[in-house]
Amino acid sequence: MSRRRLTILSCLLCAGLFAQKPTAGTVTSEVAVNGALGNLNLSLVQGARFRYFFSDNLAVRLGVGIDALSRRVEVYERPDGTGGTGEVRANFFEFALLPGAELHFKGGERLSTFAGAYILFGLATARTEQENVDPNLQYASNFSVTVKGRATFLEGNQEIEKNGGTSFGVGLYSGFDWYFTEKVFLGIEWGVLFRSRTASEVETEITAAGTTTRLKEGPRGETSIARLIPSGGIRLGYQF
Numbered sequence: 001m002s003r004r005r006l007t008i009l010s011c012l013l014c015a016g017l018f019a020q021k022p023t024a025g026t027v028t029s030e031v032a033v034n035g036a037l038g039n040l041n042l043s044l045v046q047g048a049r050f051r052y053f054f055s056d057n058l059a060v061r062l063g064v065g066i067d068a069l070s071r072r073v074e075v076y077e078r079p080d081g082t083g084g085t086g087e088v089r090a091n092f093f094e095f096a097l098l099p100g101a102e103l104h105f106k107g108g109e110r111l112s113t114f115a116g117a118y119i120l121f122g123l124a125t126a127r128t129e130q131e132n133v134d135p136n137l138q139y140a141s142n143f144s145v146t147v148k149g150r151a152t153f154l155e156g157n158q159e160i161e162k163n164g165g166t167s168f169g170v171g172l173y174s175g176f177d178w179y180f181t182e183k184v185f186l187g188i189e190w191g192v193l194f195r196s197r198t199a200s201e202v203e204t205e206i207t208a209a210g211t212t213t214r215l216k217e218g219p220r221g222e223t224s225i226a227r228l229i230p231s232g233g234i235r236l237g238y239q240f
Contacts, residue, residue, distance in 0.1 A: 021112045021179055022104075022239055026053040030187070030237030049098075057105070061118070063098035069162065071153050075132070077139045086132030086139045090151040092162040096122035100171070107176065112185075115174040120195060122167030126151035142209055149202035163202070169195035183239040190233075 022028060028051045051061040071090040077083030100118025107113040128147040134140035149164045173191025180186060204215040 020182065020239075021107075021110065021177075022051075022053045022056070022059070024053055024055045027051065027240040028053075028185075028237050029240070030235045033186075033234040033236050051102075053104075057103060059102050059104060059114075059116075061100050061102060061116075063096075063100070063118070065094075065096035065098065065122070067094040067124075068092065069151070069153055071151075073137075075137060075139050077141075084132060084139055084141055086130070088128070088130050088133055088137065090126075090128045090153055092124065092126045092151040092153070092164075094122060094124035094167075096120055096167065098171075102173075110179040111176055112179070113174075113176040116172075118171045118173070120167060120169035120171065120193065122169075122197075124162075124164045124167070124200075126162050126164040128152055142207075144207045146205045147202060148204075149200045163199040165197055165199040167195060167197045169193050177235075177237065179239075185237045185239070187235040187237060188233075189235060 030049055030051075049061060049063040051059045053059045069090075069092040071088070073088040075086035075088065077085070098118050098120050100116055102114045102116025104112050104114045126149055128145075128151050130137075130143075130145040132139060132141055132143060133145075134143055135145065151162045153160050153162065171191055171193040173189055175187055175189030175191075177185040177187040199218075202217050204217070206213045206215070
């Protein structure tokens, strides 16, 4: 073993002697660890997640989730890009709060095992605007369309729709945190989420040659969708 590796290992072992599981009043935050060995990367857990320990074995947590998509496409009157110009804009934004509570068991000296539950509340908005562009995405002077409640995006060569609406869910989970050094832990968590989503009403406003027409419709497909979603992940956290 090289001297450098031996030094790093010795530092980790020494730091581990001072590792301490959370106690009453402790606050933790964490990120997700993704990818395979040799190609690891970090990302946010549920957007951002924090825990507060009321006691050594009882904690509350709050996750914040954000999903945002945008699209902007220019359409020209002539193939060479000359003449009039039209534009398509699509925006989708979803915000979710995930409050929960978890019970921590004895585990080991540096191992904290837990189980808990959380609730999901989500709100999404969607909007598509076409200015000087007709429904076939061709240039059309003095023609505009505004769709509130639905946004259209491209995924490869396929169009996908994102609807505004509300979400509600209940999740159950279990896992463990291993404090390998002072105030820093590596954890694994798994669970299930039962989620229901209700899409909002869609309002379409079409203006052609100075005349405006307004239409209202319910979302395409089911208005409410319930799903049982398995979840799991590896987390890297810090104790304040």
